[in-house]
Amino acid sequence: MYITMPPFEKARVLVVGDVMLDRYWHGVSTRISPEAPVPVVNVSQTEDRLGGAANVALNMSALGCKVSLVGVIGKDEAGQILQRSLTAAGIHADLQVSTTKPTVTKLRVISRHQQLLRMDFEDKYGAEDSSEFVVKVERLLADADIMVLSDYAKGSLQDCQALIALAHRCGVPVLVDPKGHDFSRYRNANVITPNFVEFEAIVGKCDSEREIVARGSRLMADLDLQGVLVTRGEQGLSLLRPDKPELHLPARGREVFDVTGAGDTVIATLAAALAAGQTLPEATALANIAAGIVVGKLGTASVSAAELRRAIIADQGAQSGVVTEEQLLQAIEDARAAGERIVFTNGCFDIIHAGHVGYLEEARKQGDRLIVAVNSDASIRKLKGEGRPINPLDRRMAVLAGLESVNWVVPFSDDTPERLLRRVKPDVLVKGGDYSVDQVVGASLVKANGGEVRVLGLVENCSTTSIVNKILHH
Template sequence: MEGINPRFDRAQVLVVGDLMLDRYWYGNTGRISPEAPVPVVKVGQLEDRVGGAGNVALNIASLGAGATLVGVVGRDEAAQSITERLHSAGIRTELKESADKPTITKLRVISRQQQLLRLDFEETFSAADVDQLAEQTRSLLPGVSVLILSDYAKGVLQDPQTFIAAARKAGILVLVDPKGADFSRYRGASLLTPNLNEFEAVVGVCNDEQTLVDRGLALLSELDLEALLITRGEQGMTLLRLDQSPLHLPARAREVFDVTGAGDTVIAVLGAALAAGETLDNSVALANLAAGIVVGKLGTATISGPELRRAVLRDQGSERGVVNEQQLLVDIADARARGEKLVFTNGCFDILHAGHVGYLEQARKLGDRLIVAVNADESVSRLKGPGRPINPTERRMAVLAGLESVDWVLPFTDDTPERLLSLIQPDILVKGGDYAREQVVGWEIVEAYGGEVKALDFLDDCSTTAIVEKIQGDEF
């Protein structure tokens, strides 16, 4: 997943489909009811979450992308709860109210992190309830690059062809989370995202990989689809396209706690990434990573942009250690979002000695994250003269990255760190040695934006130059 960093802030996605309210009642159980052999739950906490197509839109907005939602609700308190939560997340809504049907609501009773009971309040919406949605959607298409159809078979997408045809005519990608055993309803869409059970309900049980691939490719051709993404639970995901080899991604979940809404997260991340300009392969990889995170949460949940970026960085091995400037900027944006204080220092670190280690440990204690910028070889040669550095850049960075006190190490080719300081804007600039504030390179830059400058003494009076001279025999 190297180099994947979508500009979600530039993405606009339109979601049409069945939305619902997921309502949770939490409480303790300590006895069995005398009226029937069932546990008694003393409810102590109530929580409402937006589900269905609304959860897709929330996932998109949580990533930092723009989301617009079209759907149907009732004229009731549940609809008000949904609308408030969508608007608070910055989602534009075009919701039609049904005069005689309630907002779809699913009530779950949970105790000790276990779901005991689910109650559904719903009636399928009629043609009269959805008669204006196609025209609403058509008017919103010019402002988006991806249309997502989230079908839960509750009546909003009675005729998906109307939406698919309008979007494809406008040159907009159409992603569908399908429902039911008749996928011909989605003919001409760009991509379908069935889970394995939904896929096998259409094509039959697939006892091996080749059967799954063959039947998937046949379905692609039959329905004039560009791609098919089959989500397979603990077996990961499989992306199928005509004239291309299958792409299989293993499951990324560390712990599966609740699969509720995982499909919403998959299609939301996929759509937002495509709208941000990512390739289909990269977008699927991001969706797979996001699904692995969201199933570790209880109930209908979303994944934020920083969460997903941190997961990508972990996957790239750049959450800590040696990074490039682009990776570091993503890292520090997430660190700042968590309220962490950034400490910055720089140097040649040609031969790492006890003095370096001690002062880096002191520097790390001044904040939450320590960034070490290392002069590249050409810069060291200019500063220290012929024969230096002793160790090339890659080795010096590898040694520094191995220190517990150091979070990120990156190289720079300039003679001074001033460009990096302007770019990164650390909270504290630290320099090792007997320096006055005005002698620390870049102090004006840091103090101009409100940062601090500190000088720390090297421990044990160590010096790289002295070590080099001793090795060369100057002190023998």
Template sequence: MSRSTSRPFPDFSRARILVAGDLMLDRYWTGQTERISPEAPVPVVHVDHIEDRPGGAANVALNLSALGCQVMIMGVTGADEAADSLEARLRAAAIDTRLHRRADVPTITKLRVMSHHQQLIRLDFEAPLTPLADDPLPGRLATALREVDLLVLSDYAKGTLAHPEPLIASARAQGKRVLIDPKGRDYARYRGATLLTPNRAELEAVVGHCTQDLVLLERAQRLRQELELDALLVTLGERGLLLLRPDCAPLQLPTRAREVFDVTGAGDTVIATLAAALGAGIELTEACALANCAAGLVVGKLGTATVSQHELATAYHGVAWHGLLDPAALLEAVATARARNERIVMTNGCFDILHEGHVAYLQQAKQLGDRLIVAVNDDDSVRRLKGAERPINPLAQRMAVLAGLASVDWVCPFRDDTPEALICEVKPDVLVKGGDYRPEEIAGAACVRANGGEVRTLDLLPGRSTTRIIGALRGR
């Protein structure tokens, strides 16, 4: 029986998240460039706008706040003007800010000079953050954990999280999940965390360069097992996200980005949205779908940026949950549905003149899962299969009628004589055809079975067919 898919958007205000890690200030000097300096072959920027934004772990906290979470942040800064600016902006975002200021180091600051939406140069102000012998962070964090539901460790390899083991141990001892955005080659220090979110380059720095996706998958799974992680989420850039869990098939979510303008801070947005969703009680796979959607939004913005709850809700619900889709949009919708643990059923046909038999057949098919896809032959392929006088109704009309049925979620056209290529891309959980087909005759059946799906044939209502209707109309 099909499950209901009408779900409210998560209430992120329920999530109480503690962020700890390397705090930074991202500073932007922006202006026009109209000439080259007479002193050196460099552009002269007339700075007319200065903006400070929380960066590093602070950007993760800002992302969480933008989603409406209850956020606390802990980390190390200098005792300087940059720390004042950073703290003021965090407090302005209603973030419970608990900084440890040290006079022996500057606040890590990244100064970017911008012109015409382009970064001309970045200047970094930082010094090695050598851990103190009496580091106060573990003790303070252990106490603060009592006030939250989940811990995020944002490691930028600046020194704050040089020894994360006691932080992970404190959280797990209190039954709190630990999400980590890792850095460096020593992932053993993250052992026992709930989930890690490396990008592909960071992962390959640990497991070695992977020339094939299968090699990447095998090595990532082995790493997850060695580190005793509940899950490993690999960000793949333009290819989206890959989620690996024990005893579950890998889940890949294609990117939701429409235009990539700036990838700065995209990893922060992924882990923040993931933490927000888990903190709000959302299951992991759907939390990953939300994080993937948020990443697609933030890379369309300039610099370190955040995604609001309204933006995310609008974009997430903007996935076409019903209607006419091209193949690319269909694959995106299917991936999001899978992240919601929905079962995908697929069938295909010409559906030239929709009749009672079709309606009954599609109703039966929908009962086998949560989402029913109907792939429809385009006009040229119908002519090749049925003759020059077919189709009676053009593709647009056939698809519109199918999309109007309550049992049908998505309708997608295909050009080939069979939908095998499309079926092999979608990889439905159930592939369905009418009972007049033998299993070995069903296009795409091998792909579906190889992916762990099933192939089903359904009985057709006797005496109902488009050919009979057309014959009756012509007096045959």
């Protein structure tokens, strides 16, 4: 499946659920307490992070989405920290304040990257603590493309059916990260995303993917769901949809450091991608990549747009070499995010010779990354007549991709590279020969976008035509 980076900045998502504060106390432990057989940790650093539904919202905000959040906090310091952190992350938080219950807080004690202890501070919320949810959600749904219910069984989501019905009346799809042993409370949601343990607790033990599919199909029929995405840890993800082939995606091949919050990242990326216009299978593949990133981090964490973009590029094999236009545009976006200057040149490059190599080495020096756009076979015949090119497009691109100076090689079939230049918007356009800057095709486009145009000299007595003529006369 070809995976692309969606326009997350266009996505508007509403998250409703159990918000919490994740606290981390870091320190070194070198001895056992004389009072009890437990390690003594000398705390040297404390850290507060958004957790639960707040972490789901943070993951979406980190991708560039416009995010709103509805949840419950206590009238305490933890609630104030949560509110400030959400505001700092650019998340519009409309939180109901409970006067009788504390903000749900999880405190983890960590030494040498190992979690030694977790302490939970919570008192399950009741109906009175989320009594304003329907009004708050109704007000925010008008500016949402999708709604996520993030259920951590802390009591904030007292009436999921009312929220789901409200969203559907507004034409907004609903995704649910479920908890508990009664999934009927999520009836009529579009997609639910249980982990494998939660899934088996509802449908029964599954010893094979065939059983996962069969039991998942029954679950979808019973609850009128349009999809179930089962997160299976090291086994990857399984997407089930009524009357459509199942999709099993293997886990990303990287070292697992901490699975805390991985489920948040999956549903956040899934929802954000759907809101940005991707299909459910495409969004699932993207969520799988994002999950592979976040498990390599310690504690509750999010995935940035830049991290996800780089992972997509790596997944598509587009870090360098021969690429499609879409792969090129993603790779350029990542390079620009790193502050790199993009250099563009184009040509036929029929028989690679010393003149080409020297020219491309000089072109690369004009910036950080060099794109070589190569004429298609048909466009060369149109330019140079029958009998050319000598080498077909795939071979010409393969040779260029093997040069150290070249980062990306992309084909184009137009008479000129102007259409491609409009998409790439290079920082520097380079051409070799006796042209003046104004004679270079696409020069005005590049300069209009704030770029530069440079003409480089060529190695004398080196040309494809002269090489071909020499071969023919010998």
